[in-house]
Amino acid sequence: MAASRRRRSGGTGADEALVDSLVQVTFSVVAVLSRVATRHELSLTQMRLLGILRDHTPKMSSLARHLGLERSTLSGLVDRAEARGLLLRCPGGGDGRSVEVLITREGAALAELGYGEVVRALAPLVRDLRGGERQLLLGIAERMLRGREP
Amino acid sequence: MAASRRRRSGGTGADEALVDSLVQVTFSVVAVLSRVATRHELSLTQMRLLGILRDHTPKMSSLARHLGLERSTLSGLVDRAEARGLLLRCPGGGDGRSVEVLITREGAALAELGYGEVVRALAPLVRDLRGGERQLLLGIAERMLRGREP
DNA sequence: CCATTATAATTCGGAGTACGAACTAATTCA
């Protein structure tokens, strides 16, 4: 929406409106996610962390890479979540240095609860899409995610 | 992708895959925006702030509402940006209490630069969409944004 | 085999973000 009333920056003109929309939608979704997280006294990052741990049992460093955070940052994050009983550290695999992070029952329950709330909060934004549109949107998301940064 | 290998939370089953995708794409876009912001020593919020000030000259409180932040938080944010010469506070309108925030030349230049980088970074995610898909995506975004929180 | 180098994670200090509870100043209303 904003692109239309601005002078152009690059030479990418035609993409601008689409990028604008993408950014706006992004902030909307972040707002929704943050609300849900806050409701459970979690930061957005912590909720994301729990979401990952629902399906995986990663080591600290791969978790940091996945989240795009420094290892040191993740340490603190995991500290606090562990102190709340949401997850556990345990010695990982054969390597005596590595640490695996796994979610507790309590953490999983919270993740489940939060996930449900997120789905219910976002579903309305998506509810009145027709089958074909859904399919297309899924495909687009797929393509967008496939080309993302390493 | 994750929804398929999990038990269902609510009763909203069919929406889950779509919501999952939406959330994944959201984090991807946030990562891109954060990288651009960091490159210019800005936080994501500050870049968003500059983005808003490109097109508007809001008062503190409406800005806070728009960003979903407390007034006190915004005060600090504006303090730091003002100290860097990116924006200015000036007495706003008839009300002797209110403060308008307006972007400086330097801030506008930075906003312009960052915007261009964002477009270039996100355009590839969107480049190979065909005209119809673009149209659909714009429409969907429109609908999603129309129904967002007050 | 052991010294060197690399890797996994943590700790620490510092800047920034964000909140909520005062607080000040200007405005509105009764």
Next chain:
DNA sequence: TGAATTAGTTCGTACTCCGAATTATAATGG
């Protein structure tokens, strides 16, 4: 005019995040 309201700020606190230094365990090569 006096009592609420509203706009913004300040202050204290908790958390996020980073980068540099540290500890401990691997892996390598001479």
